[in-house]
Amino acid sequence: MAALERHLTAKEVGKLWSLSEDTIRNLFRGYPGVLRISKPARRGHRGYVSIRIPESVVQKRHAELHARA
Numbered sequence: 001m002a003a004l005e006r007h008l009t010a011k012e013v014g015k016l017w018s019l020s021e022d023t024i025r026n027l028f029r030g031y032p033g034v035l036r037i038s039k040p041a042r043r044g045h046r047g048y049v050s051i052r053i054p055e056s057v058v059q060k061r062h063a064e065l066h067a068r069a
Contacts (some may be wrong), residue, residue: 007035014022017062025051027065052061 008016010024015025028034036046041047 004059005054007054008058009018010051010053013053013058016058027037027061028057031057033060 010021010028013019014021014024016066019027028051034051034057038047038049039047042062
């Protein structure tokens, strides 16, 4: 079940792939299956969005990128 699947942060995927967190965010921006968790902006504070990437999505994206190389 996908809900019980392990979800990784951009930092964790970056460490696995030896890429920066920003690069990982760009690679997974708008990608199906990636969870976006947002905290809206409040007065005096900026809004924030974090992502969680299911392991199956990480594997699928890696295969796609590897096939393009």
